């Protein structure tokens with residue numbers, strides 16, 4: 088895949104958070120128009136990678152290119168939608184007003200508000216104050232906000248966390264629908280069974296990527312039947328081969344020098 092054709096192209100990404108070297112030199116190529124799952128245990132660096140892609144993370148090395156431009160550049164502002172784990176919703180505004188406000192910010196046509204309300208199934212709570220929404224409704228409002236402006240890349244940080252199984256399925260169906268329209272979705276999760284819903288998987292561990300391939304390819308290569316077993320098989324393999332980060336309880340990468 089050519090760098091220019093990729094939705095995301097990363098080489099040698101290094102990120103420090105506090106004194107931790109959270110991403111010690113990550114390479115990644117994500118094609119356009121797919122649902123790409125970013126999976127890995129809590130604390131492995133998924134959010135940090137996503138923040139680097141949307142340009143909200145200070146990086147200490149490497150190159151992050153998004154839709155052909157440098158991550159975080161002005162040109163990408165309306166081309167990338169980002170849903171964080173902490174929702175950026177105004178609690179003291181009704182659902183509809185929250186969306187109208189964010190639509191103005193991203194320059195989306197007012198008619199798009201009704202469109203994203205329908206897509207995220209928020210019609211019944213459009214007049215409710217955001218503070219009164221359930222957890223699932225809040226997640227869907229955050230997603231609706233990310234959809235405004237018709238972004239070409241959607242970066243969704245654990246969008247299905249805390250949702251009931253029916254809502255989770257509905258959201259994954261919406262992701263597939265968006266990808267069919269040409270949108271690229273990078274979706275993080277630490278629920279391994281969501282892996283089968285993705286076109287492609289990126290498995291992370293301790294700030295590194297241990298696999299980037301299709302779910303079927305991953306299962307075939309590891310001789311397993313589900314993503315959780317595949318992940319464990321990969322960890323076993325890296326331990327046996329003595330690859331970096333292969334210690335059973337390897338400490339987080341630490342920067343050397345500096346004051347504590």
Ligand SMILES: Nc1ncnc2c1ncn2[C@@H]1O[C@H](COP(=O)(O)OP(=O)(O)OP(=O)(O)O)[C@@H](O)[C@H]1O
Pocket residue numbers: 104105106107109127128129130131132133134135136277339
């Ligand atoms: N502000 C910070 N200062 C220092 N370390 C941090 C900071 N924020 C995150 N970290 C550390 O960086 C590492 C990666 O965190 P990150 O949030 O990217 O992981 P994650 O895979 O998204 O986790 P989760 O699935 O729990 O959201 C963790 O070890 C975390 O403790």
